[in-house]
Amino acid sequence: MAFELLGDKLQGILKKIKGQSRLTEENMDEMLKEIRISLLEADVNFKVVKEFVNNIKEKSLGLDVSKSLSPGQMIFKIIKDELVVLLGDENKGLDISGFSSLMLVGLQGSGKTTSAAKLAYYLMNKQNKKPLLVGLDVYRPAAIDQLINLGESIGVEVYFDRESKDVVDIAKRAEAYAREKGFNLIIYDTAGRLHIDETLM
Ligand SMILES: Nc1nc2c(ncn2[C@@H]2O[C@H](COP(=O)(O)OP(=O)(O)OP(=O)(O)O)[C@@H](O)[C@H]2O)c(=O)[nH]1
Ligand SMILES: [Mg+2]
Secondary structure: OHHHHHHHHHHHHHHHHHOOOOOOHHHHHHHHHHHHHHHHHOOOOHHHHHHHHHHHHHHHHOOOOOOOOOHHHHHHHHHHHHHHHHHOOOOOOOOOOOOEEEEEOOOOOOOHHHHHHHHHHHHHHHOOOOEEEEEOOOOOOOHHHHHHHHHHHHOOOEEOOOOOOOHHHHHHHHHHHHHHHOOOEEEEEOOOOOOOOOOOO
16 A cells, blocks of 8 residues: 555656656756655655665766756666665565465555455465465454455455464464365464554564
8 A cells, every 4th residue: 555655656756757858956856855755655764765865866966967868767767776676676486385374464554454365366376275364463353354254255264263362372273273174375464563563563
């Protein structure tokens, strides 16, 4: 979700830049400011933002604007390349051969539960896995219902225990259940957390 918003914003900024025929220090500063704000609003660490913006600035300063036909296009490429470096430029793939477990962790409302179901559906159909969804979000009352609904809609069983708050114990029991029943992939859905939630971190 956060990434989608950020994506929209960055796309808007890049579109504006791409259309610039002349690159001045002023519009360059304006653009960097907008990028900085968008990244900070998306909860990107301020040190990462600083380095990212500095890298773009440095690379852009080395640009021979007079020789370049379209400076906007060049800046566009610099930002795009830096974004790829920032987000990771290699695809590691997912090794889930044999019995495997995946756990979704992340900020509140970032899409963990939805992604758990999407992953289960995808891996069941594309990699022939037999997934078991496990509800470990024992804090939000409706979290288990949400997972059960999603599980029903994609035809994947959901393991849960409304009586317990001991997530480690539920996870262990879920694994024993999965092995016994012939599942070969467990996808754990966890409670959302913020970096200030000491106990959840
Ligand atoms: N547009 C869009 N919405 C999404 C996407 N993934 C999830 N959502 C929506 O975002 C909201 C939160 O998604 P969840 O999957 O419940 O997020 P969560 O991380 O499990 O939330 P918590 O368990 O409360 O921490 C829901 O309304 C989802 O329908 C997505 O890829 N695109
Ligand atoms: Mg959730």
